[in-house]
Amino acid sequence: MHRKLRISEYDPLLHKLAGLFRAWAVKMLSYAGRVQLLSLVVNGMLIKFIGDSGPRDIRVPLSASVRDVTNETGWRLPQPRSDSALALHIHLTTVDLPLQDHTADTFHWVVESKECKGFSSSRTCEALRPRAQVKDWARSVWFSRAIPRQAFIMWLANLNRLPTKVRLASWGLNIQTACCFCNTHDETRDHLFLECSYSTALWLRIFARLDPNRTAFLSWEELLSWIRFSTASAPSTIMKLATQSMIYIWRQRNSAVHLIGFSPQQTTFATIDRDIRNAISARRHRRKFTTLMQLWIR
Numbered sequence: 001m002h003r004k005l006r007i008s009e010y011d012p013l014l015h016k017l018a019g020l021f022r023a024w025a026v027k028m029l030s031y032a033g034r035v036q037l038l039s040l041v042v043n044g045m046l047i048k049f050i051g052d053s054g055p056r057d058i059r060v061p062l063s064a065s066v067r068d069v070t071n072e073t074g075w076r077l078p079q080p081r082s083d084s085a086l087a088l089h090i091h092l093t094t095v096d097l098p099l100q101d102h103t104a105d106t107f108h109w110v111v112e113s114k115e116c117k118g119f120s121s122s123r124t125c126e127a128l129r130p131r132a133q134v135k136d137w138a139r140s141v142w143f144s145r146a147i148p149r150q151a152f153i154m155w156l157a158n159l160n161r162l163p164t165k166v167r168l169a170s171w172g173l174n175i176q177t178a179c180c181f182c183n184t185h186d187e188t189r190d191h192l193f194l195e196c197s198y199s200t201a202l203w204l205r206i207f208a209r210l211d212p213n214r215t216a217f218l219s220w221e222e223l224l225s226w227i228r229f230s231t232a233s234a235p236s237t238i239m240k241l242a243t244q245s246m247i248y249i250w251r252q253r254n255s256a257v258h259l260i261g262f263s264p265q266q267t268t269f270a271t272i273d274r275d276i277r278n279a280i281s282a283r284r285h286r287r288k289f290t291t292l293m294q295l296w297i298r
């Protein structure tokens with residue numbers, strides 16, 4: 001999926017960056033560094049804040065640096081003659097004066113009050129990215145043995161963000177909302193994955209191997225709690241892999257929507273079966289491998 005980021009998505013990041021940058025500029029730079037840094041922006045800011053006449057009104061030459069307008073006691077600026085110049089003076093009272101020493105600049109990368117040994121993009125990203133509360137189903141989707149493309153679709157499905165026909169219609173698209181497998185019900189997430197005769201037949205084949213007494217799921221929550229409830233004969237790894245492989249229903253649905261048609265359940269189950277065997281085989285060096293394979297192919 002590719003799309004442009006929305007402003008609302010990157011705005012918090014920019015705000016945080018701007019805040020960090022200010023803190024960094026004030027705390028970490030010595031006098032010389034701040035002179036260099038601020039001289040680049042000082043006149044640009046003056047012009048932006050007061051207008052083209054800013055540098056002239058405040059009597060700061062275009063080439064001036066901070067050094068030229070400060071001394072040890074404060075800012076050397078003329079008395080304000082306009083509201084914006086007054087506002088600037090008021091603002092400057094809140095700005096610490098640069099350090100007066102001339103020691104060489106040193107740079108430190110500090111993430112959440114801990115100093116890093118050099119820049120770490122992963123720690124920085126972790127500290128800056130917006131966070132939501134962890135969903136209680138997160139471990140059912142993102143687990144070490146998950147197949148990434150399946151985990152991704154499963155994640156969207158759990159959030160009910162897959163573009164089912166009912167959702168597309170709710171966005172104003174003029175389309176038929178009937179399920180392309182059974183043609184008798186609206187295509188919602190729950191219908192497609194849990195209720196449709198196409199999916200229930202697949203689930204029954206999975207239940208036959210993992211949970212023979214199980215009947216069809218009545219809700220998405222019931223599916224989620226089934227994944228969490230693992231037993232010796234149906235360990236959570238296989239339950240999770242089996243559930244994620246049901247994403248093939250979505251693939252068959254897409255194929256039907258694009259008029260290529262969909263495979264019979266038997267073929268789709270063969271694909272699911274192969275995927276699960278492959279996922280288990282990929283861990284053949286692990287201790288539980290034999291047990292897992294035996295449980296799945298029994």
Ligand SMILES: [Zn+2]
Pocket residue numbers: 179180181182183184185191192195196197198
């Ligand atoms: Zn259906």
